Amino acid sequence: MPAATFDALAAELAELGRLFYSRGWVFGTSGNFSAVLARQPLSLAITTSGVDKGLLEPRDIVGIDSTGRVTQGNGRPSAETALHLAIAGVRGAGAVLHTHSLWSTVLSAALRDGALVLEDYEMLKGLDGVATHTHRERLPIIENTQDWAAAVPQVETLLRQHPQAHGFLIRQHGLYTWGRDLPEAKRHVEILEFLLEAMGRKRGMTWQP
Numbered sequence: 001m002p003a004a005t006f007d008a009l010a011a012e013l014a015e016l017g018r019l020f021y022s023r024g025w026v027f028g029t030s031g032n033f034s035a036v037l038a039r040q041p042l043s044l045a046i047t048t049s050g051v052d053k054g055l056l057e058p059r060d061i062v063g064i065d066s067t068g069r070v071t072q073g074n075g076r077p078s079a080e081t082a083l084h085l086a087i088a089g090v091r092g093a094g095a096v097l098h099t100h101s102l103w104s105t106v107l108s109a110a111l112r113d114g115a116l117v118l119e120d121y122e123m124l125k126g127l128d129g130v131a132t133h134t135h136r137e138r139l140p141i142i143e144n145t146q147d148w149a150a151a152v153p154q155v156e157t158l159l160r161q162h163p164q165a166h167g168f169l170i171r172q173h174g175l176y177t178w179g180r181d182l183p184e185a186k187r188h189v190e191i192l193e194f195l196l197e198a199m200g201r202k203r204g205m206t207w208q209p
Contacts, residue, residue: 017056030100048075093178
Protein backbone atom coordinates (compact mmCIF):
# COMPACT_ATOMS: atom_id res chain seq x y z
CA MET A 1 0.00 0.00 0.00
CA PRO A 2 1.62 3.28 -1.02
CA ALA A 3 2.73 5.80 1.61
CA ALA A 4 0.52 8.43 -0.07
CA THR A 5 -2.47 6.80 1.64
CA PHE A 6 -1.33 7.94 5.12
CA ASP A 7 -3.96 10.69 5.39
CA ALA A 8 -6.74 8.35 4.27
CA LEU A 9 -5.68 5.62 6.69
CA ALA A 10 -5.37 8.13 9.53
CA ALA A 11 -8.95 9.20 8.92
CA GLU A 12 -10.15 5.58 8.81
CA LEU A 13 -8.31 4.65 12.01
CA ALA A 14 -9.70 7.68 13.84
CA GLU A 15 -13.24 6.85 12.75
CA LEU A 16 -12.74 3.25 13.83
CA GLY A 17 -11.52 4.33 17.27
CA ARG A 18 -14.60 6.46 17.84
CA LEU A 19 -16.84 3.60 16.69
CA PHE A 20 -15.18 1.10 19.02
CA TYR A 21 -15.46 3.59 21.89
CA SER A 22 -19.19 3.85 21.24
CA ARG A 23 -19.43 0.05 21.44
CA GLY A 24 -17.67 -0.04 24.81
CA TRP A 25 -14.57 -1.82 23.52
CA VAL A 26 -11.98 0.95 24.12
CA PHE A 27 -12.97 3.21 26.99
CA GLY A 28 -10.70 6.12 27.87
CA THR A 29 -7.20 5.85 26.42
CA SER A 30 -7.27 2.05 26.12
CA GLY A 31 -6.73 0.18 22.85
CA ASN A 32 -4.58 0.84 19.81
CA PHE A 33 -4.96 0.43 16.05
CA SER A 34 -2.68 0.28 13.03
CA ALA A 35 -2.70 -0.23 9.29
CA VAL A 36 0.17 -1.04 6.94
CA LEU A 37 1.44 1.86 4.85
CA ALA A 38 4.13 -0.09 3.01
CA ARG A 39 5.37 -3.67 3.12
CA GLN A 40 8.97 -3.31 1.90
CA PRO A 41 10.28 -1.84 4.07
CA LEU A 42 7.49 -2.27 6.61
CA SER A 43 5.82 0.92 7.82
CA LEU A 44 2.57 1.50 9.68
CA ALA A 45 0.04 4.18 10.47
CA ILE A 46 -0.68 3.76 14.19
CA THR A 47 -2.51 5.50 17.02
CA THR A 48 -0.51 7.65 19.40
CA SER A 49 -0.23 6.90 23.10
CA GLY A 50 -2.54 8.34 25.76
CA VAL A 51 -5.37 9.52 23.49
CA ASP A 52 -9.04 9.13 24.45
CA LYS A 53 -10.44 6.87 21.73
CA GLY A 54 -13.82 8.54 21.92
CA LEU A 55 -12.12 11.75 20.77
CA LEU A 56 -9.68 10.18 18.29
CA GLU A 57 -8.85 12.37 15.29
CA PRO A 58 -6.57 11.88 12.26
CA ARG A 59 -3.95 14.10 13.93
CA ASP A 60 -3.66 11.40 16.63
CA ILE A 61 -2.21 8.94 14.09
CA VAL A 62 1.49 8.77 13.20
CA GLY A 63 3.47 6.94 10.56
CA ILE A 64 6.30 4.70 11.80
CA ASP A 65 9.05 2.64 10.23
CA SER A 66 9.99 -0.97 11.07
CA THR A 67 11.92 0.18 14.15
CA GLY A 68 9.00 2.20 15.55
CA ARG A 69 10.54 5.55 14.63
CA VAL A 70 8.00 8.24 13.75
CA THR A 71 8.22 9.24 10.09
CA GLN A 72 4.91 11.10 9.64
CA GLY A 73 2.80 13.18 11.97
CA ASN A 74 3.49 14.18 15.55
CA GLY A 75 3.23 12.28 18.81
CA ARG A 76 4.47 9.17 20.55
CA PRO A 77 3.28 5.90 18.99
CA SER A 78 1.40 3.37 21.09
CA ALA A 79 3.30 1.65 23.89
CA GLU A 80 2.41 -1.64 22.13
CA THR A 81 3.87 -0.63 18.77
CA ALA A 82 6.24 -3.62 18.87
CA LEU A 83 3.26 -5.99 18.89
CA HIS A 84 1.71 -4.34 15.83
CA LEU A 85 4.99 -4.61 13.94
CA ALA A 86 5.38 -8.26 14.97
CA ILE A 87 1.85 -9.22 13.89
CA ALA A 88 2.13 -7.35 10.59
CA GLY A 89 5.47 -9.03 9.94
CA VAL A 90 4.69 -12.62 10.94
CA ARG A 91 1.09 -12.78 9.71
CA GLY A 92 1.39 -10.41 6.77
CA ALA A 93 -1.59 -8.50 8.20
CA GLY A 94 -2.68 -5.26 6.58
CA ALA A 95 -4.26 -3.98 9.80
CA VAL A 96 -3.97 -4.81 13.52
CA LEU A 97 -6.62 -3.83 16.08
CA HIS A 98 -6.48 -4.08 19.87
CA THR A 99 -9.51 -3.65 22.15
CA HIS A 100 -9.94 -3.55 25.95
CA SER A 101 -13.50 -4.78 26.35
CA LEU A 102 -15.04 -5.93 29.61
CA TRP A 103 -15.53 -9.47 28.32
CA SER A 104 -12.03 -9.95 26.93
CA THR A 105 -10.69 -8.78 30.29
CA VAL A 106 -12.93 -11.03 32.38
CA LEU A 107 -12.60 -14.19 30.30
CA SER A 108 -8.83 -13.92 29.86
CA ALA A 109 -8.51 -13.63 33.63
CA ALA A 110 -10.78 -16.61 34.37
CA LEU A 111 -9.10 -19.19 32.15
CA ARG A 112 -5.83 -20.76 33.24
CA ASP A 113 -5.21 -23.36 30.53
CA GLY A 114 -3.54 -21.00 28.06
CA ALA A 115 -6.38 -20.47 25.60
CA LEU A 116 -10.04 -19.58 25.16
CA VAL A 117 -11.94 -21.90 22.81
CA LEU A 118 -14.95 -20.69 20.82
CA GLU A 119 -17.01 -23.28 18.95
CA ASP A 120 -20.49 -24.08 17.66
CA TYR A 121 -21.44 -20.43 17.17
CA GLU A 122 -22.90 -19.32 13.83
CA MET A 123 -21.03 -16.01 14.12
CA LEU A 124 -17.72 -17.85 13.71
CA LYS A 125 -18.45 -17.79 9.97
CA GLY A 126 -17.61 -14.09 9.98
CA LEU A 127 -13.93 -14.95 10.47
CA ASP A 128 -11.74 -15.19 7.38
CA GLY A 129 -11.71 -18.70 5.93
CA VAL A 130 -14.37 -20.11 8.28
CA ALA A 131 -17.37 -21.72 6.56
CA THR A 132 -19.17 -23.57 9.37
CA HIS A 133 -20.40 -23.07 12.92
CA THR A 134 -18.52 -26.24 13.90
CA HIS A 135 -15.21 -24.40 13.52
CA ARG A 136 -13.10 -24.47 16.68
CA GLU A 137 -11.44 -21.08 17.25
CA ARG A 138 -8.64 -21.19 19.79
CA LEU A 139 -7.52 -17.80 21.11
CA PRO A 140 -4.17 -18.18 22.92
CA ILE A 141 -3.78 -16.22 26.17
CA ILE A 142 -0.47 -14.59 27.03
CA GLU A 143 0.52 -12.83 30.23
CA ASN A 144 0.42 -9.07 30.46
CA THR A 145 3.61 -7.01 30.66
CA GLN A 146 4.73 -3.40 30.51
CA ASP A 147 7.69 -4.28 28.26
CA TRP A 148 6.23 -5.46 24.97
CA ALA A 149 9.45 -4.91 23.07
CA ALA A 150 11.04 -7.62 25.22
CA ALA A 151 8.01 -9.88 24.72
CA VAL A 152 8.13 -9.76 20.90
CA PRO A 153 9.99 -13.10 20.51
CA GLN A 154 7.31 -14.82 22.63
CA VAL A 155 4.53 -13.24 20.56
CA GLU A 156 6.20 -14.16 17.26
CA THR A 157 6.56 -17.76 18.47
CA LEU A 158 2.90 -17.85 19.50
CA LEU A 159 1.80 -16.54 16.10
CA ARG A 160 3.83 -19.23 14.31
CA GLN A 161 2.62 -22.00 16.63
CA HIS A 162 -1.04 -21.09 16.05
CA PRO A 163 -1.28 -20.20 12.34
CA GLN A 164 -5.06 -20.73 12.26
CA ALA A 165 -5.82 -18.33 15.12
CA HIS A 166 -7.58 -15.09 14.21
CA GLY A 167 -6.43 -13.36 17.38
CA PHE A 168 -5.06 -13.74 20.89
CA LEU A 169 -5.85 -12.45 24.37
CA ILE A 170 -3.61 -10.70 26.86
CA ARG A 171 -4.58 -11.75 30.37
CA GLN A 172 -6.70 -9.14 32.20
CA HIS A 173 -5.93 -6.74 29.36
CA GLY A 174 -7.67 -7.28 26.03
CA LEU A 175 -7.96 -8.74 22.54
CA TYR A 176 -5.65 -8.51 19.53
CA THR A 177 -6.90 -9.39 16.08
CA TRP A 178 -5.95 -8.50 12.51
CA GLY A 179 -6.94 -8.78 8.86
CA ARG A 180 -5.69 -8.36 5.34
CA ASP A 181 -7.01 -4.78 5.48
CA LEU A 182 -8.93 -2.51 7.87
CA PRO A 183 -12.43 -3.70 6.86
CA GLU A 184 -11.50 -7.33 7.51
CA ALA A 185 -9.77 -6.51 10.80
CA LYS A 186 -12.83 -4.48 11.88
CA ARG A 187 -15.07 -7.44 11.06
CA HIS A 188 -12.87 -9.74 13.12
CA VAL A 189 -13.14 -7.40 16.11
CA GLU A 190 -16.92 -7.34 15.77
CA ILE A 191 -17.17 -11.12 15.48
CA LEU A 192 -14.76 -11.93 18.30
CA GLU A 193 -16.15 -9.33 20.68
CA PHE A 194 -19.66 -10.65 20.03
CA LEU A 195 -18.50 -14.20 20.76
CA LEU A 196 -16.61 -13.19 23.91
CA GLU A 197 -19.72 -11.46 25.24
CA ALA A 198 -21.93 -14.41 24.28
CA MET A 199 -19.63 -16.83 26.09
CA GLY A 200 -19.35 -14.59 29.14
CA ARG A 201 -23.10 -14.10 29.42
CA LYS A 202 -23.77 -17.81 28.85
CA ARG A 203 -21.30 -18.85 31.55
CA GLY A 204 -22.62 -16.29 34.00
CA MET A 205 -21.06 -14.96 37.14
CA THR A 206 -21.20 -18.40 38.82
CA TRP A 207 -18.95 -20.00 36.20
CA GLN A 208 -15.95 -21.83 37.60
CA PRO A 209 -13.32 -22.61 34.93
